[in-house]
Amino acid sequence: YANNMGSYTLKMNPESGMEALEEKKLYANASYDERTNEVILKIVNASAEEVSVALDLEYGEMKKAVAVRLEGPSLYAYNTIEAPDKVTTKEWELSGEECKRLTLVAESFTVYRFAV
Numbered sequence: 001y002a003n004n005m006g007s008y009t010l011k012m013n014p015e016s017g018m019e020a021l022e023e024k025k026l027y028a029n030a031s032y033d034e035r036t037n038e039v040i041l042k043i044v045n046a047s048a049e050e051v052s053v054a055l056d057l058e059y060g061e062m063k064k065a066v067a068v069r070l071e072g073p074s075l076y077a078y079n080t081i082e083a084p085d086k087v088t089t090k091e092w093e094l095s096g097e098e099c100k101r102l103t104l105v106a107e108s109f110t111v112y113r114f115a116v
Helices: 018-023
Strands: 026-033 038-045 051-054 064-071 088-095 101-104 108-115
Touching: 018 026, 038 101, 101 108
Parallel strands: none
Antiparallel strands: 026 038, 038 108, 051 101, 064 088, 064 108
């Protein structure tokens, strides 16, 4: 999380309003990294269901991105010396249309870095 701070926070204007996002148990923060020219979106899906989210970013066309999601066997999982890989990260790339609609796994935290 701390490696994805960005240079400054971006304003978010969901069409349905911030209250609608909270009703769906979605929590997000967007920032811009001047050093890498990337829009960084950190998003939590606290819902027990998968959610699809459409993006319309005002910072240029997003043609590719890298995503990193925390993964574990349960919401209460944590790493220990005996089981250091119980909670890990999964990284993948997105391109084209994948950058316009995100599928958020239930009870997940994901960081997206969109090249601008």
